Amino acid sequence: MIRQLIINNVLHRPIRTIVSVIAVGVEVALVILIVGLTSGLLQETAKRIEGIGADIMLQPPSSSMFLAFSGAPMPIKIADKLREMKYVQAVAPVLLQFSSSGSVDIVYGIDAQSFRDVSGGFVFLEGHDFQGPDDILLDDWAAKAKQVKAGDKFTLLEHDFHVAGIVEHGKGSRMFVPLATLQDLSGSRDKASVFFIKCTRPEHTQAVMDALKPVFPGYEIRPLKDFLSMMSSANLPGLDAFIDSMIALAVSIGFLVILLSMYTTVIERTRDIGVLKSIGASKGYIIRALLGESALICLIGIGVGIAMSYAGRAVFLDSFPTLSILITTDWIVRSAAIALAGGLLGASYPAWLASRKDAIEALSYD
Amino acid sequence: MEPIVVTENLWKMYRAGKVEVPALRGINFKVMPGEFVTVMGPSGCGKSTLLYVLGGLAQASKGHVLVDGNDLVTMNDAERTKLRRHKIGFVFQRFNLLPTLDARGNIAIAQHIYGESFDPHRFEVVTKMLGLGERLKHRPSELSGGEQQRVAIARAIINEPKIILADEPTGNLDTQNSEIVLSMLRQLNKELGQTIIMITHNPEAAAYSDRMVHMRDGQIVDGVPAH
Numbered sequence A: 001m002i003r004q005l006i007i008n009n010v011l012h013r014p015i016r017t018i019v020s021v022i023a024v025g026v027e028v029a030l031v032i033l034i035v036g037l038t039s040g041l042l043q044e045t046a047k048r049i050e051g052i053g054a055d056i057m058l059q060p061p062s063s064s065m066f067l068a069f070s071g072a073p074m075p076i077k078i079a080d081k082l083r084e085m086k087y088v089q090a091v092a093p094v095l096l097q098f099s100s101s102g103s104v105d106i107v108y109g110i111d112a113q114s115f116r117d118v119s120g121g122f123v124f125l126e127g128h129d130f131q132g133p134d135d136i137l138l139d140d141w142a143a144k145a146k147q148v149k150a151g152d153k154f155t156l157l158e159h160d161f162h163v164a165g166i167v168e169h170g171k172g173s174r175m176f177v178p179l180a181t182l183q184d185l186s187g188s189r190d191k192a193s194v195f196f197i198k199c200t201r202p203e204h205t206q207a208v209m210d211a212l213k214p215v216f217p218g219y220e221i222r223p224l225k226d227f228l229s230m231m232s233s234a235n236l237p238g239l240d241a242f243i244d245s246m247i248a249l250a251v252s253i254g255f256l257v258i259l260l261s262m263y264t265t266v267i268e269r270t271r272d273i274g275v276l277k278s279i280g281a282s283k284g285y286i287i288r289a290l291l292g293e294s295a296l297i298c299l300i301g302i303g304v305g306i307a308m309s310y311a312g313r314a315v316f317l318d319s320f321p322t323l324s325i326l327i328t329t330d331w332i333v334r335s336a337a338i339a340l341a342g343g344l345l346g347a348s349y350p351a352w353l354a355s356r357k358d359a360i361e362a363l364s365y366d
Numbered sequence B: 001m002e003p004i005v006v007t008e009n010l011w012k013m014y015r016a017g018k019v020e021v022p023a024l025r026g027i028n029f030k031v032m033p034g035e036f037v038t039v040m041g042p043s044g045c046g047k048s049t050l051l052y053v054l055g056g057l058a059q060a061s062k063g064h065v066l067v068d069g070n071d072l073v074t075m076n077d078a079e080r081t082k083l084r085r086h087k088i089g090f091v092f093q094r095f096n097l098l099p100t101l102d103a104r105g106n107i108a109i110a111q112h113i114y115g116e117s118f119d120p121h122r123f124e125v126v127t128k129m130l131g132l133g134e135r136l137k138h139r140p141s142e143l144s145g146g147e148q149q150r151v152a153i154a155r156a157i158i159n160e161p162k163i164i165l166a167d168e169p170t171g172n173l174d175t176q177n178s179e180i181v182l183s184m185l186r187q188l189n190k191e192l193g194q195t196i197i198m199i200t201h202n203p204e205a206a207a208y209s210d211r212m213v214h215m216r217d218g219q220i221v222d223g224v225p226a227h
């Protein structure tokens, strides 16, 4: 019977219910998509870094394993020092640069020869390797997203490049320019952001890392094997905080909308609450009826939000094909729990007010 | 036989800002089981307040209120709620049905609030007696005033309360519907021995009862000569 009351009350004000449902839906979709976008981005980046084929990555102190957040560049001379070490077969210095032309990308400034030595070389789908300082290589995804072919002109970092070749994706970045050119453009002459190290044999990785540690104290020295599994937002200072604040924002939307909607509901039904009291309903019964109402709204909103996430992902990936959004059951469940908890919390103050209403005043309310 | 309702020097104050306004000023009142009593008096004399206190919706300020042997003055809100659930049925002038539930739901919700031990056969008996069979699927907004009040009576008696408290139950009804509602209350009283305390302005309505009580300025004035 209380179920009937809850359902009928939810249906009684369709607009208010729809607005609340949409708010909860947006909340859920926002959480799922933001987490999905960051974890998709992380996984994708990790896969590409793994795909370079290096064994070890050397970065300046306090850099993040997510290459976008690298510390101050290091002198490129370090590469020579590294090459002299035992078991080191090849070293590729790379300078990283953020670019936000249309989408946010990280451009790799590479030395063609050393990058080839470490990675085994690009697979060219179109065109050829660097021939001049203004040449750029794009991977097939970036080429598709930016709609360029080999031979086209391409502006990046306010510089006119010539698209020399389109390469198969999966080797660190989606865009590569000559190291010297990027050093000039970013004002970091003779600098590199990261050194990718290839050992003579993969089994030597640990020995090389052990040898590196005393020579480069404080530097970030990471093996690239199992890089993917190590990559999580927890390893990224800032990103976790970003995700947390986006979740907090999403939850506030749901919380406030439910609070307001249940508050107006309680005022509108003041007389009904008096009636329930007159037929012997306890405070607990009134609280249950109102929390049940918001729980029902939340549950519908969660369903809508999950659908919105998949629809949102489809639309998003249509516009940004290079991005990937990872929707996991784990986060669907979590976002649902967050939305439900937020909704019940938002409804609890109005429900408490309702349960404490003076029955006589409530019965004489118009 | 013991009276089912007893008040002794019952006072009820309302707070209006900083001042306390007495609505009941020393009521002494007894009702025997199976009695049908009407309470009459000018508007604002405290009739509704008396009913609210007897039904445990309002706490008395002073004195004693015994309902079926329980002193409401010593009980907290939760205890009075429980007593009301089991022993009191309210009928109001404004019907006070829940607008989102149909007639059946309005009656059944009282059974569910009452709890697991409600009598499932009682629903048929009561709705048949009040002639509601055809109208059970309708919402209050689709029912006439007379029908709404019959649903409200069904809700009030569905759990076989010892006492019905009716606050001007015919105040919003035309003559014909008033007569139907009053004769139903009379029938409940006569055939089932239901105790009823009914407020009314209408002497014709009062004629249905066993006994009339008159109030003025928060006091019972029977036996006191009018000025």
Ligand SMILES: Nc1ncnc2c1ncn2[C@@H]1O[C@H](COP(=O)(O)OP(=O)(O)O)[C@@H](O)[C@H]1O
Pocket (backbone or CB within 6 Å): A360, A361, B014, B015, B016, B021, B022, B023, B041, B042, B043, B044, B045, B046, B047, B048, B049, B050
């Ligand atoms: N909630 C309230 N707060 C303050 N005063 C009230 C309240 N309810 C009733 N009163 C006052 O108490 C007195 C008795 O009211 P009431 O019991 O409703 O009278 P009746 O039902 O006889 O018309 C009136 O003076 C009224 O103004």
Ligand SMILES: [Mg+2]
Pocket (backbone or CB within 6 Å): B047, B048, B049, B167
């Ligand atoms: Mg009144």
